[in-house]
Amino acid sequence: MTSTQAVATMDWKTAISTSESKFKEFNTLDFSQEQIFATQLMKNNDYLLQTAKKDPTSLKLALYNVAAIGLSLHPSSGLAYLIPRKGKIIVDISYRGLIKLGVESGAIRWAKAELVYAQDSFTYHGPAEKPTHNYDPFESNRGELRGGYCIAELASGGFLVEAMSKADMDKIRNSSEAFKKKSGPWVEWEDQMQLKSIVKRAYKWWPSSNYRMAEAVRILNEDNEEGLSSIKESVSTVVSLPEPPRPEDVSTKVVSFVNQLVVRAIDTGAYEASKELARSRLTNLSDLSYALNEIGRAATDQGQYDNSVVAEIMPNS
Template identity: 55%
Template sequence: MTHTPQVVKPAQWHQAIESSKEKFSGSGLDFKQEQIFATQQLMNNSYLLDVAKNNPSSLRLAMYNVAAVGLTLNPNQGLAYLVPRRLRRNEDAKVMLDISYRGLIAIGVETGAIRWAKAELVYENDEFTYKGPADKPDHKCDPFSTDRGAIRGGYCLAELPSGGVLVEAMSKADMDKIRDVSEAFKKGFGPWVDWAEQMMLKSIVKRASKWWPMSTPRMARALQILNEENGEGLAVLANNVVSPAALPAPPPRDEVSIAVQNTVKQLVDRAVQQNAFEACKEVMESRIKQPAELAWALDELEKARTECNSDISDQAVNS
């Protein structure tokens, strides 16, 4: 009597990875390699594997996102990871793609927006002098010290293809605002609880990347994954800004504080230099709380945008 060999069907989580194969066409990644890296991460993390077994569709979507942003899951590079995460306690856990701040920088480098970038945290016992958005700050510290004090803030320094630099500084208060709108953090769990310093660095790079020229769909998708799908906070803040329609008419310049005038001038000059008007608008909306002053700031930005567009049109006509 002969026995027909039993066909063992692949596990659903394995099928979920395999079903994402076509998405990797044109991604710049080798699907077979990413399949191996994904499988290794699952096999090395029993909780992640359980989540993938219970929710294989979330694993498939996470692999789609790997292809969309073009970041390898190679653990030696530390650019992106598959992680189990719940945005709310009463929800089932999902497999999600987590992108490190190094991953965001890698996208900027690979797409030609920047040559390199580095994010650093600044502590109370460090010596730090901010010199503006286009000059390297002075940051002196003992990286081996175990007593650098509490975190004051951080910054991202990026070199542009032109050789110039862009510096984005973020206070601890701004980091806390981002953290505090994370639904997971409100419930006492999630990456802001488990990996606070890494999340601070990521928040700095996210905001800095908006000023980098040559924004690409890859970067936009990466930020969308982190902010909206992974619930890291910035998307919520963006939705909480004052609607322009609700703002009063811009007041005369002499009714705006000198401090706000100086801040707005720096931001507008930076927007013109980097052609980053939308990024400047977001920064103004997040930093300037007084409605009349915000209305004045946005009006100044729009004037600069109009003048810049006019200059470009004149150059095109004369060329």
């Protein structure tokens, strides 16, 4: 029998049972339990079952991904799910699942993501202090969405806070191929995707990550087409940056922003994430040159790497 014939004759139950090898390879979950959860999901959702019958290979690959990220399909945990999309079975990961990976990696003790609405009382106190966020949890109409934030307690103590505006959420949403076709999770569960976007950005600042976190993000970005990766615009050219200006020649607002980036980079070791954030926020090339130079100097002082920023790839406007 050829490999093509084997695929054609494999049923959904066989697809589940033959995924056991991956669970043994990664050794993060009990396959016997996950087999039960996957079977229950199939039998409780006829659309999911019919999709699995038509493409059992996609079900097997989805379970490979479950094994790789180590997030259980237990229905009550709300960490990961098997869902049908575009005629295939994929594994979906909740923002709670991403947080669990951060905790299990040892990067953080806990994290919480919240959305902020117009009628909420919200004050941001910087990237290392808890924000003040007051609202009535029983009020169903809190006004228009303004943005959101994720607060994480570091394993070493202290907090990291990542805030994201509604405009940035929309940019991520609009980069999703599924959303462009008016389908997918951004259409069906927008608030959950907004929370997931915040957590995805926040995790870059957590002191450590591991293969499971990286694989989870890859699955969300590539397999699930959620557009959660760093927003990538079409590139037009490589632009030489001007010489970094002196601090007194830069606006106080930019200096303050860059100082915060430098402090965060030193505290967390996330120098590349700091540079990425500078690139996303600073459109003036002189300001960007100053920011990258300051972050690079801090990295050099901490023995991280050499500072040699001479050019930047700039997107089309």
